[in-house]
Amino acid sequence: MLAEYLxxxxxxxxxxxxxxxxxxxxxxxxxxxxxxxxxxAYESGIIPDPETAVGGSRFxxxxxxxxxxxxxxxxxxxxxxxxxxxxxxxxxxGLAVMGVFVALLFxxxxxxxxxxxLEWD
Amino acid sequence: MTxxxxxxxxxxxxxxxxxxxxxxxxxxxxxxxxxxxxxGPQRLQASFLVFGFAAAGAGYIALSTxxxxxxxxxGLAALGQFALTAIWRDRPRLLSALLAALGFAGAIxxxxxxxxxxxxxxxxxxxxxxxxxxxxxxxxxxxDGVALFTRVTVCLAGLVTVPLSFAYxxxxxxxxxxxxxxxxxxxxxxxxxxxxxxxxxxxxAIEVLSLSLYILAGFAKRDLNSQEAALKYFLLGAFSSxxxxxxxxxxxxxxxxxNIAEAGRAFSSLDAPQGMAVAAMALLxxxxxxxxxxxxxxxxxxxxxxxxPTPITGFMAAATKAAAFAAFLRVFVGAFAPLQWSWxxxxxxxxxxxxxxxxxxxxVQNDVKRMLGYSAVAHAGYVLxxxxxxxxxxxxxxxxxxxxxxxMSLGSFGVLALLERRNHKAMAIDDLRGLxxxxxVPAGMLALFLLSLAGIPGTAGFVAKFAVFRAGIExxxxxxxxxxVVSSVIAAFFYxxxxxxxxxxxxxxxxxxxxxxxxxxxxxxxxxxxxxVMVAFGTVLPFLLVDLADxxxxxxx
Amino acid sequence: MIVPAGHYLVLAAALFTVGVVGVLVxxxxxxxxxxxxxxxxxVNLTLVTFSRVNGNLDGQVLSFFVMVVAAAEVTVGxxxxxxxxxxxxxxxxDDVDALRx
Numbered sequence: 001m002l003a004e005y006l007x008x009x010x011x012x013x014x015x016x017x018x019x020x021x022x023x024x025x026x027x028x029x030x031x032x033x034x035x036x037x038x039x040x041a042y043e044s045g046i047i048p049d050p051e052t053a054v055g056g057s058r059f060x061x062x063x064x065x066x067x068x069x070x071x072x073x074x075x076x077x078x079x080x081x082x083x084x085x086x087x088x089x090x091x092x093x094g095l096a097v098m099g100v101f102v103a104l105l106f107x108x109x110x111x112x113x114x115x116x117x118l119e120w121d
Numbered sequence: 122m123t124x125x126x127x128x129x130x131x132x133x134x135x136x137x138x139x140x141x142x143x144x145x146x147x148x149x150x151x152x153x154x155x156x157x158x159x160x161g162p163q164r165l166q167a168s169f170l171v172f173g174f175a176a177a178g179a180g181y182i183a184l185s186t187x188x189x190x191x192x193x194x195x196g197l198a199a200l201g202q203f204a205l206t207a208i209w210r211d212r213p214r215l216l217s218a219l220l221a222a223l224g225f226a227g228a229i230x231x232x233x234x235x236x237x238x239x240x241x242x243x244x245x246x247x248x249x250x251x252x253x254x255x256x257x258x259x260x261x262x263x264x265d266g267v268a269l270f271t272r273v274t275v276c277l278a279g280l281v282t283v284p285l286s287f288a289y290x291x292x293x294x295x296x297x298x299x300x301x302x303x304x305x306x307x308x309x310x311x312x313x314x315x316x317x318x319x320x321x322x323x324x325x326a327i328e329v330l331s332l333s334l335y336i337l338a339g340f341a342k343r344d345l346n347s348q349e350a351a352l353k354y355f356l357l358g359a360f361s362s363x364x365x366x367x368x369x370x371x372x373x374x375x376x377x378x379x380n381i382a383e384a385g386r387a388f389s390s391l392d393a394p395q396g397m398a399v400a401a402m403a404l405l406x407x408x409x410x411x412x413x414x415x416x417x418x419x420x421x422x423x424x425x426x427x428x429x430p431t432p433i434t435g436f437m438a439a440a441t442k443a444a445a446f447a448a449f450l451r452v453f454v455g456a457f458a459p460l461q462w463s464w465x466x467x468x469x470x471x472x473x474x475x476x477x478x479x480x481x482x483x484x485v486q487n488d489v490k491r492m493l494g495y496s497a498v499a500h501a502g503y504v505l506x507x508x509x510x511x512x513x514x515x516x517x518x519x520x521x522x523x524x525x526x527x528x529m530s531l532g533s534f535g536v537l538a539l540l541e542r543r544n545h546k547a548m549a550i551d552d553l554r555g556l557x558x559x560x561x562v563p564a565g566m567l568a569l570f571l572l573s574l575a576g577i578p579g580t581a582g583f584v585a586k587f588a589v590f591r592a593g594i595e596x597x598x599x600x601x602x603x604x605x606v607v608s609s610v611i612a613a614f615f616y617x618x619x620x621x622x623x624x625x626x627x628x629x630x631x632x633x634x635x636x637x638x639x640x641x642x643x644x645x646x647x648x649x650x651x652x653x654v655m656v657a658f659g660t661v662l663p664f665l666l667v668d669l670a671d672x673x674x675x676x677x678x
Numbered sequence: 679m680i681v682p683a684g685h686y687l688v689l690a691a692a693l694f695t696v697g698v699v700g701v702l703v704x705x706x707x708x709x710x711x712x713x714x715x716x717x718x719x720x721v722n723l724t725l726v727t728f729s730r731v732n733g734n735l736d737g738q739v740l741s742f743f744v745m746v747v748a749a750a751e752v753t754v755g756x757x758x759x760x761x762x763x764x765x766x767x768x769x770x771x772d773d774v775d776a777l778r779x
Contacts, residue, residue, distance in 0.1 A: 064760055068753045075749035078742055107156060114159045321740045328747045335754050339761070348762050355758055356710060359751055360701050363717035366744065367694060370721050370737070374687075374728040379736045 062120065069117055076105055140264050141316075142235070143228040143272050144309050150224030151305030153202060154217045158298030164213070168206035175199035198227070214296050218287050218643075221301035225280040225308065232272045235264060260380045261319045263451070266673030268316035270520045271447040275311040278440040278527045279304060281651055284643030285535045286432040292542045295341045295430060304436070307333035311444035318455075320369040320379040323448055327365070327412065330444065331358045334437055338429040346547075350428025357411060357421040365408025371401035372456065381455040389459040402457055402464055406471075409452070412445040415505065416475040419498045423486075426494030431541055434490065435534030438497045439527035446504055446519060454511065461511060468509050469601060475502030476608035484615050489548045492615060493533060496574060499612055500526055503605055507589040510596035517674035518588035521667055525573075525585040525658055532651035533570040536563050539644050550619055555628030560638045564623045566652050573655055575616040576609050581659035588667060686727040693720035705772050707759050711752075718748045 083090070083098055090097075112118060138145065153171060160167035176199055179192035202220065209216040262268075282304060290296040310330025317323040335358065339351025373379050375398050376387035388398060410418035426434045457464060479499025486492035504526075507518035540548055540556075540563070557564040573582035586609065593602045640648075658666055693716060700713030722741040729737030766773060 061760055061764070064756055068756055071749050072753050075746050078745055082742070104152065107152060111155060111159045114161065321736070321743060324740065325743055325747070328750070332750055332754050335758065339758055342761060343765070345765055348758065348765060352707070352758050352762055355755055356701075356707075356714070359711075359714045359755065360717075363694075363697070363714055363721065366718065366721045367724070369740070370724040370728065373725065373737055373740070374731070377728075377732040377734065379740060 065117060069112055073105070073109070139235070140262050141313070142231045143276070144313050146228045146231055147224055147276075147305050147309040147312065150220055150227070151302040151309065154220045154224075154305065155299065155302040157202075157206060157220070158213055158217055158302070164206055164210050164216075168203050172199045172203045213298060214287070214291070217298060217301040218283055221305055222280060222283045224305055225276045225283065228276045228308075228312070229273055229280070232269055232276065236269050260382075261322045262313075262316050263318035264316060266675045267447050267450065267516065267520065270670060270673040271315035271443050271523070272312045274443045274520075274524045274527055275308055275315065275440045277524075278436055278443070278531060279308045281528070281531045281535075281647045282432050282436040284647040285435070285531065285538060286430075287643045288641035289430065289432055289538045289542060289644070290340075293341060293344075293430065297340075299336070300340065303333045303337050306330075307337065307436075308440065311440050314444040315447035317448060317451070318381055320372065320381065320384075320452075323381075323452065324362075324366055324369060326448070327362060327445075330441065331362065331412075334358075334433075334441065337433045338425055338437070340430055340433065346428040347430065348428075350425045353421050354425045354429075361408050361411030361418070364404050364411075368401045368404030368408055371397050371404065375401065381452060384456040385458055388456065391459075398460065399463060402460060405452060406464065406467065409445060409449040410471065413442055413449060413504075414498050414501050415471050416478040416498060416502070419475070419479070419501075422498055423482075423491045423494035426497065427488060427491045427547070431490065431534050431538035432531075434494075435531040435538075438494075438534070439523075439530040442497075442501060442504070443523040443527065446508070446523060450508060450516060450519065453508075454516075465509055465511065468505060469598065472502050472505035472509055472601060473604045475499065475505060476605055477502075477611075480608040480611040480615075484611065486615075487549050487551075489537060489550060489553065489619065490534075492550075492619075493530075493537075496612060496615075497530065499608060500574075502608065503586060503589055506593040506598065506601055506605055509598060509601065510589075510592040512592060512596055513671070513674050514595050515589070515592035517667065517670040518585075518592040520670040520673060521588040522585040524666070524670075525581045525655075528651045528654045528658075529570050529573050529582060532648055532655065533567060533574065535644065535648045535651065536567040536570065539563055539638065539640055539648070543638055550622055553619060554622045554626040556622075557624035559628065563638060563640070563648075566648055568620045568623065569652055569655060571616040571619055573659065575613040577613075579659060581655045581657075581663070584658060584663040584666070588670075683727050683731045686723060690720045690723040690727065693717075693723070705770055707762075707770070711755050711759070715748060715752070718744055718751075 079101065080098070083094065087094060156167055156171070157164050175195055179195040179199070182195070183189060183192035201223070205216060205219060205223075209219070283301065286300065286304075287296075290300060307330050310326045310328070310333065314323065314326035314330060317326050335351055335355045338354050339348050341347035369379070372384050375391075375395060376384040378384055378387060391398070407418060409415075411421075414422040426438065429437065453464060476499055479495050479497075479502055483492050483495035483499065486495060500522075504519055504522050507515040507522065509515070510518070537548055540552075544552060553564075557568075569580075573580040576582040576586040586605075590602045590605060593599075593605070697713045697715075697717035697720060700716070701710050704710050704713065722744050725737040725741040725744070727737075729735060729741075
């Protein structure tokens with residue numbers, strides 16, 4: 001039973017070793033020339049605002065909007081997994097029914113797009 | 122690996138799509154209305170695209186099954202929506218409203234067809250069950266009398282709500298394109314809930330209707346009252362859904378099935394009621410109690426009813442109650458019949474509490490909408506009498522009550538919406554003083570609905586009350602009926618207080634210079650239709666309705 | 679080591695209780711909201727456990743739907759809270775009290 005999980009354990013060990021080794025090698029061999037820009041916290045290219053970090057200012061509400069849209073479309077994909085495992089048995093009928101489902105998803109995507117839900121500014 | 126080996130080979134269930142045809146109509150029209158609203162200037166092209174797909178689908182069905190009725194109807198509907206879009210392409214709101222009204226009417230038509238098709242089987246081999254639908258959609262959906270009757274109730278409520286909403290939403294500047302689609306989606310959830318034969322379906326249907334109603338309750342985005350109503354409704358609604366879901370999980374744990382009928386069979390084969398079964402039952406009572414606004418789970422009702430846009434309040438009060446009671450009945454009569462000794466007394470007490478608390482709290486209210494909210498709580502209590510009776514007369518009484526209450530509720534909230542349009546504010550009872558002198562027609566309509574809500578003999582409300590009281594007496598719950606009569610007397614007091622204010626008192630000084638009432642065509646039509654139905658059921662055809670409900674008062678077992 | 683099913687059920691019940699208590703005693707709307715999500719997810723755990731015990735997949739199917747519904751609920755709920763925050767600049771349940779008798 002547990003032996004089935006041996007490859008997973010091996011993978012874990014290899015992954016850990018690889019990360020540790022890469023970090024070690026780059027810190028030993030690579031040149032180190034720090035400057036303020038490099039030391040700044042990385043926030044997806046946005047200049048970090050210290051007030052945000054301590055709760056002084058707010059995140060723009062657009063973040064929530066995009067996050068909500070992401071969640072809803074992301075979770076719909078959960079229905080595709082069980083369907084995919086039995087696709088062969090369901091054959092064309094299953095494909096057609098899932099086509100309807102995906103078409104409805106696209107309709108909501110079209111709605112979001114037209115209402116400007118994905119525009120940043 | 123090991124789990125997969127246990128699973129038997131997959132069988133595609135025999136899906137009878139016709140069983141959920143009203144839901145498909147409502148949902149399809151909802152999607153269509155949303156698409157056409159979204160498409161904006163390309164409305165005509167989008168409509169043509171829909172027409173093309175629908176025609177292709179209809180052609181495929183016609184060729185593969187050699188039927189002509191269903192593809193013909195689909196093709197006709199597709200052509201109809203294209204024609205409507207072509208005529209009103211520049212008035213998107215009117216187009217949505219028309220589509221929504223047609224969708225509700227179409228769903229009523231389809232349900233009537235189902236009624237005809239299925240009741241034909243009454244004379245067949247097994248006359249005891251209305252329809253044998255064990256295998257429909259893998260046992261997910263039951264098409265029986267209760268389901269069909271409630272579907273009609275919900276769709277009628279929607280059909281009246283659309284014209285009531287139009288001018289009101291326009292006036293309050295909340296007439297956005299999502300309004301009618303959401304109404305249709307809520308109705309889809311409600312009709313589905315009324316016909317769910319499986320706990321999975323119960324949960325999904327409840328969520329579909331609730332999520333749509335949360336948004337509709339908060340549809341006035343800039344109005345704090347509306348937002349507050351939506352938020353309260355959302356928090357308590359989600360909370361009660363979670364409780365309900367835990368109850369469902371426990372039922373599944375005890376019985377090993379999520380099918381309501383199968384769970385009932387499993388419960389009856391258990392020797393003694395297990396603790397888990399009773400806990401599940403309690404959780405389900407709490408969950409459904411929230412949805413149907415039974416005391417002590419009614420706290421959200423007055424707030425939400427007061428804050429939500431008025432036509433939506435009427436729709437919520439009427440249709441949600443109808444659908445939730447249908448599912449409540451189906452679950453408890455279907456799954457928990459073997460444990461009846463344990464839930465009847467609980468519901469008895471809840472019914473008594475609901476009737477008394479609803480009526481007493483309504484007396485002290487000043488805002489008319491809020492007062493009607495508490496009165497809705499009291500009415501949930503009267504419906505519970507029919508429930509507690511657990512006999513055929515009881516189920517029939519519940520159906521009659523909910524149908525008549527639909528029109529009373531929509532009518533009274535409709536008149537309030539009309540008055541709010543002029544005054545641009547919520548109506549307190551003082552604002553209604555002297556209304557009968559200035560605007561006799563709306564005041565008379567409101568008086569009619571209020572008298573009916575009070576259950577004065579000769580009105581439809583009396584017919585409804587009589588139906589549930591009769592069932593209660595038959596089942597030996599005379600004490601409960603006495604409590605109901607006491608509650609009705611208390612309730613009559615505040616209904617009549619409003620009528621006295623309208624007709625006996627003078628217009629207060631300083632507010633005489635009000636603009637004349639300008640009812641829109643839609644509002645007048647909606648209110649007049651409700652009033653006409655009220656009068657018809659109250660005087661001429663109560664027996665027709667009661668007969669119909671008696672016929673429908675059966676469950677698939 | 680195989681953990682008996684009862685342990686999962688007790689854990690789920692405990693999580694559910696934490697959620698219920700959280701909704702009832704906390705006043706921050708976001709926290710109340712998270713507690714509701716906790717309740718839904720504890721039900722998911724219960725469902726999956728029962729599904730394993732009963733040897734059929736109904737419970738797992740329902741838990742899929744619960745996940746999707748929970749996501750939809752998050753979307754609607756956050757939209758309402760964000761909108762209220764824009765109107766009132768507060769996310770405290772006690773500040774939401776305009777509707778009183």
